[in-house]
Amino acid sequence: MGKEKIRIGCGAGFSGDRLEPSEILAEKGNLDYLVLECLAERTISLAQKRKKENPLLGYDPLLERRIKRLLPILIKNKVRLITNMGAANPLEGGKKIIEIADQLGLRIKVAIVHGDDVFNQLNREEKTLESGVPLSSYSSIVSANAYLGIDAIIPALETDADIILTGRVADPSLFLAPIVNEFGWDLMNSTLLGQGTVLGHLMECAGQITGGYFADPVVKPVPDMDILGHPILEVSKDGTGIIRKVDGTGGLINTQTAKEQLLYEVLDPFAYYTPDVIADFSKVQIEEIGKNQIRISGGNGKPAPQTLKVSVGYDAGYLSEGEISYAGANAKERAFLAGEIIEKRISKAFDEFRVDYIGVSSLHGLELSKDSTPYEVRLRVAGKTQDPALSTLVGEEVEALYTNGPAGGGGARKYTHQLMGVVSILMDRDLISPKLTLLESN
Amino acid sequence: MKTKLSKIAHGRAGDKGNTLLLSLIPYDPINFEKLVKNVTEESVKAHLSHQLKGEIKRFVLPELKAIQFICQDSLGTGVTTSIAMDTHGKSLSYALLEMEIDLN
Structure with missing residues (x-):
């Protein structure tokens, strides 16, 4: 507590993302937190299927490989890891991480956030948002996971756990939770939560704000994509964020990459629903303050919705x-x-x-x-x-x-x-x- | 004179279920108003009529100098069950940029 700024890296933007950018971030990013976002909408259903076939599985298939390579660096540099690699089975994923730590001779604690699996609470008469027909009309339902928010993650951060492992949580909440927890933001302050959600949304796809999925060699060239760096967010107590990357990595961060990512998968830029806030992206300001450095401010929001989305x-x-x-x-x-x-x-x-x-x-x-x-x-x-x-x-x-x-x-x-x-x-x-x-x- | 959008703007496609989202961002902010005037819900629907099957809503964002299109029923049931090649519709950002507008 009492920090004026915290630094959060995002080392993976989907389950199959590259492995080494997260290691570079943990090694050279001077980070307080590393986030790995590995759980797309469909990924968790596929994971539920793996869990059904083997109750010891259902966490992210790359969890073992990622943790083995990252854990020594994280512990050495005192970087806390926040990740949704628990997927459909955070408890077994947590046990696997402990097993890896024991093998490596590292003493660690893992805080597991679960309770997102609401399969047994499903009301089959509930109508889907996509088609308006009740769930009972779908032949064989295999999973139901609610998007949890920062209220589920913060208690895990309040422990002294080195790793916070979750199942389904809203992607921006992976970033907003440590920000709120470190700065002691008021959960009723929708302006701050909205701004923090903007920052989380810009970060959550990792390389998509550092020139990945942006490059076009004719009109939007991006240098050194073979060693694309993933982003680091430095956020101040007032919510202003600066996004940059590790020196020597490839990629590009500017107002263009930020605008493409800000609007990515946003159904309503004036009302972006998360479990934490209804964020307003429409007046976000993006300033280029140096080479590959942008300052983000101007996010806003309204109080969180009473309902959570369930996939x-x-x-x-x-x-x-x-x-x-x-x-x-x-x-x-x-x-x-x-x-x-x-x-x-x-x-x-x-x-x-x-x-x-x-x-x-x-x-x-x-x-x-x-x-x-x-x-x-x-x-x-x-x-x-x-x-x-x-x-x-x-x-x-x-x-x-x-x-x-x-x-x-x-x-x-x-x-x-x-x-x-x-x-x-x-x-x-x-x-x-x-x-x-x-x-x-x- | 007609100009292809790809000469003056860039964008990214996203998906939520069977809804396609397309952003459109001018390289030079000076062209923002021309995009607002010419790239409308109607003209986008006409340009991509084979793909966009449902209602289209446009958000104009003057502070960001960007436009976002929300296109319902446009991904052949959506990423998880579509039998299309590009189930997400990720390549469709460049289909929008094929549109030609009058810059004068």
Whole structure:
């Protein structure tokens, strides 16, 4: 307590993010906290599925690798880790971290934030936000996790735990919680919570504010993306934040990268709902105060909503896919013929069916590419089905074009995926009880 | 004279369920008003009619000099169940930037 400034790094912006940027941050970032945000909306449902198959799993698949590499650095430099890598099973994830610490001979404490799993409290008559139909109309519901906020994380920070491991929490809350806790901000001060949420939102995707997912070598060049640095937030007691990165890392931080990230996945810039506040992003000020350094102020907010968002995962059947390529003279015409053949043969067997021409129309449709004549085209066919017997059919049919289809087809591939759908409902926050469990190594 | 948006603006696409979010940010703030005038809910809907199936709402942010479009029913049921190549619609930021406007 009593600090004037704290420094928080974000070393991962999704489950599969690079490993070494977080190590560079922990080693050279002069950090108080390191956040790893590894839990997208669908990721937790997939994790719930792994937990069902093995009750000892269901935490982030990279938890072990990340913690093994990071833990010695974190302990040496006294950096506290806050991460949602607990995913669907924070308790077992916590035990795994303790096991790693014991192996490394490090004495640590882990504070586990859970209670986000509300599967047993689901009201099946509740209507989904996406479609307005009740949950009972979804065939097989496999998971339900509520987005917890800073009120669930702060008690964990009040302990002397080295690592705070959570399941589903709102991404910006991973950053807002240590800020509120260190500065003793009033939880009723919506202006401060709104500004802190702006900072958390800018940080939560890690490399997406340091030039990742921004670069375009023609109009928006970003240097040294092979060693892209992840961001460091230095936040002052009044809520003003400065975002920068470790010297010597690649990337770019400026008003353009900040604006793209500020609006990323924001449904309403005047009212961004989190469990902590309804934040107003519309009057945020971004100032470039040096090379790769920006100052952020002007976030605002209104009191937190009474309801929390709950992500509900359900089995959505199978995606059956096949691909094959054509190149040279009449490549487009031969690919189109191949697509027509498959469509005639099997499209009616699937609930949804789609033919894409990679290189022509697979991303933006035919309209925007109608004058283009690419040298090579890749046919991609996809079908959705609830029937396991049909789940491999598209790939098989595309592969059979080798001997039955147009000339010169090459590189056939086939894929089958089980689909996990996610819908959302709102739940009264009084029905949800966050829990805290402490574990200690030997 | 018609100019492609990609010459004067940049942006990022995001997704929430079956809702596509597209930001549009001028490189030079001087072009912000021209974007506000020309890149409207109607013109975006017309430009991407094959993709945008639902209601479109535009937020104009004069302090940030940015525009955000919220496009419902535009991701073929959304990232978790769509059978499209780009289930998130992440590449669609560049589809918006293909639009041409009159800069005069």
